[in-house]
Amino acid sequence: MFIEIITYRVVGCSNIKIRKDGSLTVANIIVKNLNVFYGKKQVLKNIDTKINSGRITAIIGQSGCGKSTFLKSINRIVEEENGRINGHIYLDEEDILKEDSQILRRKIGLVFQQPEAFPMSIEKNLSYIMNYHFNYKKLELKERIKTYLQMVGLYGEVKEELSNPAKNLSGGQKQRLAIARCLCLNPEVLLLDEPCSALDLKNTLDIEKMLLELKKKYTIVLVTHNLSQAKRIADDVIFMSEGEIVEEGSSKDIFSQPKSRKMREYIEYMEG
Amino acid sequence: MKRKVLDNLIKSILIFLGLIAVGLTLFVFIYVLYRGRRVISIRFLLDNPSGIPFGTAGGVFPAIIGTLMLGGLSALIGGLLGILNGLYLSLYSKGTKSGRILLHLITILSGLPSIIFGLIAYTLLIYKLGMGKSLLCSAITISAMILPFITIRAKKIFDEKGYTFFIESESLGLSKPYIIRKLIIPNCLGELVGAVSLGMLYGMGAVAPILYTGVVMNAPIPTSVNSPFMSLPYHLYMLANSGYSDEYALGTAFVLLAMLIIIEILCHLFASFREGVGFKRIFR
Numbered sequence A: 001m002f003i004e005i006i007t008y009r010v011v012g013c014s015n016i017k018i019r020k021d022g023s024l025t026v027a028n029i030i031v032k033n034l035n036v037f038y039g040k041k042q043v044l045k046n047i048d049t050k051i052n053s054g055r056i057t058a059i060i061g062q063s064g065c066g067k068s069t070f071l072k073s074i075n076r077i078v079e080e081e082n083g084r085i086n087g088h089i090y091l092d093e094e095d096i097l098k099e100d101s102q103i104l105r106r107k108i109g110l111v112f113q114q115p116e117a118f119p120m121s122i123e124k125n126l127s128y129i130m131n132y133h134f135n136y137k138k139l140e141l142k143e144r145i146k147t148y149l150q151m152v153g154l155y156g157e158v159k160e161e162l163s164n165p166a167k168n169l170s171g172g173q174k175q176r177l178a179i180a181r182c183l184c185l186n187p188e189v190l191l192l193d194e195p196c197s198a199l200d201l202k203n204t205l206d207i208e209k210m211l212l213e214l215k216k217k218y219t220i221v222l223v224t225h226n227l228s229q230a231k232r233i234a235d236d237v238i239f240m241s242e243g244e245i246v247e248e249g250s251s252k253d254i255f256s257q258p259k260s261r262k263m264r265e266y267i268e269y270m271e272g
Numbered sequence B: 001m002k003r004k005v006l007d008n009l010i011k012s013i014l015i016f017l018g019l020i021a022v023g024l025t026l027f028v029f030i031y032v033l034y035r036g037r038r039v040i041s042i043r044f045l046l047d048n049p050s051g052i053p054f055g056t057a058g059g060v061f062p063a064i065i066g067t068l069m070l071g072g073l074s075a076l077i078g079g080l081l082g083i084l085n086g087l088y089l090s091l092y093s094k095g096t097k098s099g100r101i102l103l104h105l106i107t108i109l110s111g112l113p114s115i116i117f118g119l120i121a122y123t124l125l126i127y128k129l130g131m132g133k134s135l136l137c138s139a140i141t142i143s144a145m146i147l148p149f150i151t152i153r154a155k156k157i158f159d160e161k162g163y164t165f166f167i168e169s170e171s172l173g174l175s176k177p178y179i180i181r182k183l184i185i186p187n188c189l190g191e192l193v194g195a196v197s198l199g200m201l202y203g204m205g206a207v208a209p210i211l212y213t214g215v216v217m218n219a220p221i222p223t224s225v226n227s228p229f230m231s232l233p234y235h236l237y238m239l240a241n242s243g244y245s246d247e248y249a250l251g252t253a254f255v256l257l258a259m260l261i262i263i264e265i266l267c268h269l270f271a272s273f274r275e276g277v278g279f280k281r282i283f284r
């Protein structure tokens, strides 16, 4: 059911290319010389990297090193918080800093670090977004709400209370609702800022399973504090420190043979 | 142990102060009711004023309606502008220079004495623009006076109950007007009504801004916004000033007080029902 929906949407998307063998490919994110400022403070310094489609990229690093800001720059929400972005971010060839920000944000969904449940019912949290972007009939809307809630493993828990206020959900449930909200954009890129920080192990593993499934269709970037999570699901890892990328590479290499001292210290520190 | 004694002491002082506030309000209300008891009746509410000197017989009906119309119109103008200002300050100009300048100007405006608003409105609207003394003219003046209050309140409401939702909604590609219409306003409506109504009550009780711009001693119920009008505070002011009839003055005062309190309670009720707590909140 879900795969059908995605395919149907994906084909309608301008950025999706069809390979010779008929399969679909989503865009890579290429970052060139990115500098981000909040007021006079420079939060990101000379970021150069490439984030590959069809893979899960984990961003790790001490808190305050600019991980959230990096995601917010790719979604350009930094601009609404009066931050300044210099440099280039490409979604394949297209410079997203030149694109209309609203169109862009629909393509690049972001789940905030501590997402809010919007002050409305659970189902309206999703229909509020879908009604703006799409023209679904009532029945399809209902069907989709169910699908997205199922994808994040929330449907079973809340199916009796879809019209109750979402503010009564637990922290973990709110986090999953926020992921569902993002999924209902049918984006090309999913940016997730510590999406499992309030979840127990079972829900965490469910979300990870979902991400592994989704990575065929999306470019996924995940900020995490949980190194074992990064080892479990990330294909690539970016390690940041003080606003800079210190080390990046495939998950296997980077965890088995960290090159920089900072990275080694960080791993040691996190693993106790 | 010491902490506990101190805590209890502070608590008792606060309770005492609270009781004084409640007591004072009750005292004023009862005093006014008692002194005006002989004139207060249904007829006093529903009759036109009469007698010589004027106002020492009959009722205050046109003044009640005039005050309500003035309040409504001011709330409409001042409320709308104040809420728009608040939206701009909280959601559109956070941390920008234009936002800071606007906020400074509004803070300055909020410090101006009400008579200044009356004089400026008189010079601008009546003297320069040639408007007649009218309900509209007074409502504009009152709106200007309550605008800073409503703006600052509205900004605070949007900061607290809107900003994070706003940013997160924007990150999902929704447009600002859509977010405001579908999420921000519905979520803040109860408190916004509270803020506007407080501003309105403050405006309805003021005499200085309407003195030169629209209020008159004796007028029928306004038939349009261009008519001059009667108002309770001004009626009261004239009666009390002339000293002919304390009873009629205090009767008028009672009607004014009761009206303000009823409106306040209604707005409060509206706000609590919006938040789904019903009657509980009034007594909190």
Ligand SMILES: Nc1ncnc2c1ncn2[C@@H]1O[C@H](COP(=O)(O)OP(=O)(O)O)[C@@H](O)[C@H]1O
Residues within 6 Å of the ligand: A038, A043, A061, A062, A063, A064, A065, A066, A067, A068, A069, A070, A081
């Ligand atoms: N809206 C903002 N305004 C000003 N400074 C900010 C803002 N958001 C983040 N910062 C600063 O940017 C730095 C990086 O923050 P963040 O990206 O949240 O780090 P991380 O997610 O890695 O913990 C911090 O020093 C923080 O104080």
Ligand SMILES: [Mg+2]
Residues within 6 Å of the ligand: A064, A067, A068, A069, A113, A193
């Ligand atoms: Mg963060």
